[in-house]
Amino acid sequence: MSHTLTIDGISKRYGDVVALDDLSFEVRPGEIFGFVGSNGAGKTTTMRIALGVLSADSGEVRLSGKPVDLDVRRTIGYMPEERGLYPKMKVGKQLAYLAELHGISRSAARNAVARWTERLGIADRVGDTVDALSLGNQQRVQLAAALVHDPAVLVLDEPFSGLDPVAVDVMSDVLVEKANTGVPVIFSSHQLELVQRLCHRVGIISHGRMRAVGTVDELRGGGNARLEVHAPEAPVGWAHHLDGVTTISHLDGRTLLSLDDHVDDQLVLHTALKTGPVHEFSLHRPTLTDLFREVVTA
Numbered sequence: 537m538s539h540t541l542t543i544d545g546i547s548k549r550y551g552d553v554v555a556l557d558d559l560s561f562e563v564r565p566g567e568i569f570g571f572v573g574s575n576g577a578g579k580t581t582t583m584r585i586a587l588g589v590l591s592a593d594s595g596e597v598r599l600s601g602k603p604v605d606l607d608v609r610r611t612i613g614y615m616p617e618e619r620g621l622y623p624k625m626k627v628g629k630q631l632a633y634l635a636e637l638h639g640i641s642r643s644a645a646r647n648a649v650a651r652w653t654e655r656l657g658i659a660d661r662v663g664d665t666v667d668a669l670s671l672g673n674q675q676r677v678q679l680a681a682a683l684v685h686d687p688a689v690l691v692l693d694e695p696f697s698g699l700d701p702v703a704v705d706v707m708s709d710v711l712v713e714k715a716n717t718g719v720p721v722i723f724s725s726h727q728l729e730l731v732q733r734l735c736h737r738v739g740i741i742s743h744g745r746m747r748a749v750g751t752v753d754e755l756r757g758g759g760n761a762r763l764e765v766h767a768p769e770a771p772v773g774w775a776h777h778l779d780g781v782t783t784i785s786h787l788d789g790r791t792l793l794s795l796d797d798h799v800d801d802q803l804v805l806h807t808a809l810k811t812g813p814v815h816e817f818s819l820h821r822p823t824l825t826d827l828f829r830e831v832v833t834a
Contacts, residue, residue: 538565538718539600539688541586546595548581548744555581557744558595563689563720568711570735571724572824574832578744579724580617583693586722587614599689610638613687617694617724619678621666627677628653628662631684638685645684652680657706672703679707683714690714692723696730708734732824740831747831756821763793763801763819769812778807790816 541563548556556578563569573579584590586597588604597604599611622630628649635645653659656676658669666674675698682690690711696704711734715721725731731738732752740748740755748755760782767774768789775781780796781804791808795801801819808814822830 539720540564541689541691541720541722542596542598542601543582543586544596544598546582546585546592546597548578548585548590548593554744556585556592559741559744559746560595561739561746561749563722565720566715566718567720567736568715568734569720569722570731570738571722571741572726572728572731572738572828573724573741577741579741580693582741583614583691583722583724586691587612610685611688613682613685613690613692615678615682615690615692615695617697619674621674621678621681623667624665626663626665627658627669630666631662631677631680634681635684638687640685648684648686649680652683655710656680671698672700675699676703676706679710683710688719690719690721690723692721694725695723696725696727704730728823728825728828738824740828742832748827752824755824755827760794760796760822761801761819762822762826763795763804764816765791765793765804765808765814766816767791767808767811767814770808771811774811775804775807778804795819 543559543561546556546559559578559582571579581590585592586604588609599608602608631649632645635648636642653662656679658673658676661669661673666677669677679695682692695707699707711721735752737749737751738755739746766789770789770791772786773783775783775791775793780799782794784792784794793804805814805817
C-alpha cells in the first residue's frame with residue numbers, strides 16, 4: 537500500500553519564539569522530498585512532530601489520512617540529526633532490537649539486519665560495538681536502523697552529514713530504491729547540490745514558514761534568469777540603464793546580470809557590443825543554492 541505524508545497547518549511555539557508558523561506540505565508516494573533551510577528554520581522540529589516525538593500546538597500530521605498515533609509511528613523509519621544509537625551495544629544486536637521494537641518478529645528482524653547491513657556495506661561490523669566504528673559507519677548503522685523494519689515512510693534529518701563521497705552514493709541509491717517501491721521519503725540537508733540531484737520536489741523553510749515548494753525546475757523557473765557577459769572593455773555599470781536588468785557583480789570584464797521575465801536578452805547583447813567585443817554571453821537559470829539564498833535573505 538502506498539502512503540502520503542501530510543503536514544497540515546502545524547504551529548509550534550517555545551515561549552515567545554515561534555518555531556513553526558502554520559506549516560503545510562505533503563510528501564507523496566514514491567517521492568523524495570528535500571527539506572532545506574538555515575539552522576533554526578524549523579526542519580528538525582517539523583520532523584519530530586511528524587514522528588510524534590513532539591506535539592504541535594495546532595495542526596495535524598497524517599499518514600494516508602490517519603493521524604500519527606503509536607501504531608502509525610511504528611511504520612515510520614526515522615533518522616535523527618543527533619543520532620540515537622547505543623554506543624556500547626553491538627551493531628547486529630542493536631539493529632535486531634530496534635526492529636523488534638517496531639513490531640516485527642525475531643526471525644524477521646535477524647533477516648532484515650543481515651539484508652541491510654550487507655546492502656550498506658557494514659556486514660563485517662555487526663559484531664562490533666557502535667563506538668568502535670568510524671563516524672561514517674555509525675551513520676550507515678543509523679540508516680539501517682531506520683530501514684530495518686521495512687517502513688512505510690522515511691523521515692531523515694541530515695542523513696548525509698559527514699559522509700565521504702562513496703557513502704553518499706550508497707545512501708543516495710538506497711533512498712532512490714525505497715522511493716521506487718512507493719515509499720515517501722523526506723530528508724533535510726544543507727548539501728543543496730545533492731538535494732537538487734536527488735529530489736523530486738523541494739521545500740524551502742525560513743523562520744518556521746514554508747517559503748517555496750515545488751520541483752527544482754519549477755522553483756528555478758520562478759526565479760530571475762542569470763546572464764553572464766564577458767565584455768573586457770565594458771565599463772562598470774554598462775547595463776544599469778536597462779529596464780528590468782540588475783547588475784549582480786562586475787569583475788575583470790565579467791558581468792553577472794539578473795534579468796526580469798520581460799527582458800529581451802538580445803537587447804542586453806546589443807548593449808554589451810556597443811562597449812567592444814563580447815567573448816562570452818551565457819544565459820542560465822538560478823541553481824537551488826541561488827534560490828535558497830534569495831528566499832532566506834528576502
